[in-house]
Amino acid sequence: MSDTRSDALDLTGLLGRTVGDVVVRLPKTLPPTLTVGQARAAFGDDHVHMLLVTDAGRLLGTLVRGDLPVLREEADVAEPALRYAVLAGRTIAPDVPAEDARQLLVAGGRRRVAVVDADGRLLGLLCLQRRLTGFCSDADVAARAADPRP
Secondary structure (H helix, E strand, O other), X not given: OOOOOOOOEOHHHHOOOEHHHHOEOOOOOEOOOOEHHHHHHHOOOOOOOOEEEEEOOEEEEEEOHHHOOOOOOHHHHHOEHHHHOEOOOOEEOOOOEHHHHHHHHHHHOOOEXXXXXXXXXXXXXXXXXXXXXXXXXXXXXXXXXXXXXX
């Protein structure tokens, strides 16, 4: 998701577009059986900023690194991660204007938000670029996944 890719959506490309137009449509999702240990392992990849826990297409919760508890005992790694998942403030509707969404993310100091429909079905992930001027695209995500560099 390099901020210099030509297909990335910047401020000029956001005018007249909605979140549904700029969302990354195929984000990685994890099952409700996800454990704290598995979530910690997923965050071992520096490119992973938010985990999306889903069941049959419905978003059950999101996790960022700070949501996970400090491990006090070895048994804590097997604890269900969904217990620490959050939805409030981490979802957005697809019909929100893209520039409004960008401003909300910047004001909140966040770069990721799950995009869901009225029934809670996950439609994708809105990923604000490091420059905070536009959003990552599906092509950016695919290029990042294919790039062997860390």
